[in-house]
Amino acid sequence: MLHIYGSANSRALRVLWMAGELGLPYEHKDWLPRAPETRTPEFLALNPNGRVPVIDDDGFVLSESMAINFYLAKKHGSALYPADSRHEALALQWSLWETDRLDRQIVNYVRHTEALPEAERKPEIAEAAWKEVVPALDVLETALTTSAWLAGPAFSVADLNVASALYRALTLDLGKWPHVQAWLNRCWERPAAKQARAMRER
Ligand SMILES: N[C@@H](CCC(=O)N[C@@H](CS)C(=O)NCC(=O)O)C(=O)O
Numbered sequence: 001m002l003h004i005y006g007s008a009n010s011r012a013l014r015v016l017w018m019a020g021e022l023g024l025p026y027e028h029k030d031w032l033p034r035a036p037e038t039r040t041p042e043f044l045a046l047n048p049n050g051r052v053p054v055i056d057d058d059g060f061v062l063s064e065s066m067a068i069n070f071y072l073a074k075k076h077g078s079a080l081y082p083a084d085s086r087h088e089a090l091a092l093q094w095s096l097w098e099t100d101r102l103d104r105q106i107v108n109y110v111r112h113t114e115a116l117p118e119a120e121r122k123p124e125i126a127e128a129a130w131k132e133v134v135p136a137l138d139v140l141e142t143a144l145t146t147s148a149w150l151a152g153p154a155f156s157v158a159d160l161n162v163a164s165a166l167y168r169a170l171t172l173d174l175g176k177w178p179h180v181q182a183w184l185n186r187c188w189e190r191p192a193a194k195q196a197r198a199m200r201e202r
Helices: 012-022 041-046 065-075 085-101 103-115 123-146 157-171 178-188 191-201
Strands: 002-005 026-029 054-057 060-063
Touching (some): 012 065, 054 065, 060 065, 065 085, 065 157, 085 123, 085 157, 103 123, 123 178, 157 178, 157 191, 178 191
Parallel strands (some): 002 026
Antiparallel strands (some): 002 054
């Protein structure tokens, strides 16, 4: 049995989206980041970083959302895992790129402009984050100008990983990046994406 640790209100959102795409049954430990359950010796044995998401798949324990999605897509022989080794490498490239260039930056920007209570927002954090988000979105825009998807001819784990990490961008004005906007909409219109989003926004 697959166990998914982590609330949809965390980076576990990506894993819940992937599980939906694959139609996998799973037991969900719906725990928020830093919840007391993630500070127990049992949880720290699964992930010494104390972070979600983590999966336990019949005793195989894995953390890091991007890696989890590669594992699940490959294990279940999904078309979301690119068959061509170049497309597979591109999927890795984009997932690692997102983790480096956008993942924390977009969260910091949105938290410090709209998500946190006003008194806790720090404009300097938002400004520094935006300075990194803009060139990253420019890079994504260029890539999506010549290709509808990030790694090959169809929606794949690459698109899921990057688009799910851009959940926070769904509320931003992306007018300057029309191809990113159209691609993000295509990704988030998928039934499994809508289902994961509903889990987060319920
Ligand atoms: N690179 C990791 C990041 C995991 C991560 O930072 N998780 C956050 C929630 S989105 C967390 O559990 N934070 C708890 C903490 O900082 O102690 C991944 O993609 O899985």
